[in-house]
Amino acid sequence: MRREEAIAAAAESRGPAPYAFPTQRSRGRRYPEAPHPYRGEFQRDRDRVIHSRAFRRLENKTQVFPQRYSDHFRNRLTHTLEVAQISRTAARQLGLNAELTETLALAHDIGHPPFGHSGEQALDRAMQDHGARFDHNLHALRIVETFEQRYAEFPGLNLTFEVREGIVKHSRDYTAAEAPELAEYELDLRPPLEAQLIDWTDEISYNSADLDDAYEARLLLLPQIRAGVDLFAHMLDQVHDLYPHAPEKLRFNEALRRVIDYFVTDLIDTTRAAAAPFGDVDELRRHAGRVAGMSAEADRARRQLKAFLHANLYNHPQLRREKERAEALVEETFRFFMERPSQLPHSYQEQTSRLPLHRVVCDYLAGMTDTYIAELHRDMIPVRRMAR
Numbered sequence: 001m002r003r004e005e006a007i008a009a010a011a012e013s014r015g016p017a018p019y020a021f022p023t024q025r026s027r028g029r030r031y032p033e034a035p036h037p038y039r040g041e042f043q044r045d046r047d048r049v050i051h052s053r054a055f056r057r058l059e060n061k062t063q064v065f066p067q068r069y070s071d072h073f074r075n076r077l078t079h080t081l082e083v084a085q086i087s088r089t090a091a092r093q094l095g096l097n098a099e100l101t102e103t104l105a106l107a108h109d110i111g112h113p114p115f116g117h118s119g120e121q122a123l124d125r126a127m128q129d130h131g132a133r134f135d136h137n138l139h140a141l142r143i144v145e146t147f148e149q150r151y152a153e154f155p156g157l158n159l160t161f162e163v164r165e166g167i168v169k170h171s172r173d174y175t176a177a178e179a180p181e182l183a184e185y186e187l188d189l190r191p192p193l194e195a196q197l198i199d200w201t202d203e204i205s206y207n208s209a210d211l212d213d214a215y216e217a218r219l220l221l222l223p224q225i226r227a228g229v230d231l232f233a234h235m236l237d238q239v240h241d242l243y244p245h246a247p248e249k250l251r252f253n254e255a256l257r258r259v260i261d262y263f264v265t266d267l268i269d270t271t272r273a274a275a276a277p278f279g280d281v282d283e284l285r286r287h288a289g290r291v292a293g294m295s296a297e298a299d300r301a302r303r304q305l306k307a308f309l310h311a312n313l314y315n316h317p318q319l320r321r322e323k324e325r326a327e328a329l330v331e332e333t334f335r336f337f338m339e340r341p342s343q344l345p346h347s348y349q350e351q352t353s354r355l356p357l358h359r360v361v362c363d364y365l366a367g368m369t370d371t372y373i374a375e376l377h378r379d380m381i382p383v384r385r386m387a388r
């Protein structure tokens with residue numbers, strides 16, 4: 001048996017870990033539904049996420065590079081698929097509930113506004129002027145609870161409690177004071193390991209993908225990455241010994257896949273060891289800190305890679321220009337609708353009787369794709385001119 005087959009067989013024979021979330025223990029849905037004859041509850045949730053409008057719109061939302069850079073760089077949809085793929089691998093190795101993990105991975109970014117983090121920051125700043133905030137996890141919850149209108153019997157996607165809880169808690173712990181509306185999600189408890197995992201697989205995915213796309217865009221060069229990222233340099237040396245004559249691009253690829261493999265393997269091993277003392281999911285939930293994580297050594301490498309990307313890529317003059325343009329566009333569009341609520345689509349105007357205008361405008365903008373908001377912004381110009 002090959003090494004990989006032996007490991008896969010071992011994972012199979014281990015069966016579910018004691019701290020895995022058992023599907024039959026789900027607290028169910030807000031609006032009770034009869035079980036499906038052959039799909040489990042988390043499978044149904046996964047399918048509902050994939051069939052949602054917010055999920056399809058991820059295709060036209062920036063991850064880091066706006067679409068005009070290349071048609072094969074990551075957008076938020078392909079990033080999401082990479083997170084799902086890594087998460088499934090890790091969940092299976094850890095004996096976790098792979099369907100709950102996959103659903104959470106697929107849903108983890110559906111609350112993202114247009115233009116990646118620039119859009120998120122601009123929207124948050126605009127909201128702060130009105131004493132409110134924009135938070136993409138909380139927005140994702142409102143999407144799956146309210147905004148998606150697909151079913152005759154209930155608003156939203158009517159997802160299970162565990163998927164909604166994971167959407168809220170996967171990347172951070174909210175306190176009851178900052179988010180009283182989240183009381184039902186038991187904020188003093190940690191989320192199950194399936195949700196904790198997503199924060200790590202998300203970061204492994206984007207750190208490696210951003211390096212990949214930046215190298216391809218020639219915003220980062222190989223000697224620069226080698227000098228700034230020790231783990232990458234180490235892998236590149238290994239690759240050079242194995243394939244001394246391979247073209248540079250292939251050596252880059254080989255080094256990068258080793259970097260991903262290193263982080264994923266470390267995440268699996270470290271999390272397995274940390275979770276071992278927990279007899280069930282309730283015990284793990286009550287633990288003071290999060291259990292999923294990396295070893296100190298891998299975490300140092302992760303932090304160095306992240307700092308390198310911040311210093312050399314996310315603040316690259318070319319991307320900074322994009323960022324400023326995106327922020328201005330979001331801010332101007334926000335202001336436009338705050339000053340002219342009558343220009344909002346009818347369904348949003350109706351909501352202003354129940355919600356403050358800034359929240360309605362924020363919801364409207366957050367749902368938009370990059371292309372949609374850019375076109376809308378262009379069309380706003382004649383309206384603004386007429387008003388002068």
Ligand code: MG
Binds near residue numbers: 108109
């Ligand atoms: Mg993500």
